[in-house]
Amino acid sequence: MPSPAVDDYLKTIYHHTEWQDDRITPSQLAAELGLAPSSVTEMVQKLAAQHLVTHRPYGPIALTEAGERRAAAIIRRHRLVETWLVREFGYGWDEVHDEAEVLEHSLSDRLLERIDERLGHPTHDPHGDAIPDASGRVEREPFVLLGDAAAGHSGRVLRVSDRDPALLRSIEGAGVSVGADATVQDAATLRIAGEDVRLPAEAASAVWLSA
Template structure:
């Protein structure tokens, strides 16, 4: 049955491996959700019993096929709503996350399909995260985190994490946008359109480029 609590768990597990390969641990999941480890352990056991995750005691957690399908469905809702708010209502990219968290559980499938069609069936949200299609498929290209990219690396800005609204505002103020061609000078500096752009230190762990 639909459950915002279950969806939040599945989304968090899904998010964890979108931009890196290590599976999430129960302690990491508890930290991400701001919950007590004992509460997370109990819920993970319930999710496993429902066939949505696989997990062994103290080991990492992985989504099953059914769990990934459900997670992709709610993430599709969230990211389409974010895109809709930016394009149709003039929201800034640092303002949409909390609104989408509320609306993703409220809108009907019919309205979601209408939003997708009106927007031209976008493949990426304003932050560069892939929007799953109705079947759960996503389009991704090889990527590298800014903090691990070698000096001289050339690529497109693929994604800026939406975890920290203040960082999003700082990145935007610096003139960095998703899709921009950039050359890495160092972990805090990109060269864009012939000019060096200094970024906050935190951007090293929040900006992804095409590999």
């Protein structure tokens, strides 16, 4: 049965490994969701009983095939809503996350598909995160985190984390956008269109480039 609480768990587990390979631990999941570890342990056991995750005591958590399908479906809703709000209603990319958190649970499947059609079946949201298609498939390409990129590395800005709205505004104000061609000068400086763009130090762990 649909459950916002279950969907939030699955979505968080799914998102954790989109831009790095390490699986999420129960303590990390508790921190991400802002919940007590005991509450998370209880819910993970319930998810495992529903065959949505696999987990051994004190070990990392992984989605099963069924869990990944369900997570991809709710993430598809969230990211389509974010894209819709930016394109159709003029929201800033720093404003859409909380709105999408509410709307993702209330839109009918029919309306969601009409939104997808109107937007031209986008493959990525305003922050560069992949939007799963109706079957759960996503389009991704090799990437490198800005903080891990060597000086001189050139690539497109693939993604900017939406975790911190203030950081998003700072990065946008500096002139960085998803899709921009950039060359790494150092972990806080990109050369874009012949100009050196200085970013906040936090951008090193919030901006991804094509590899």
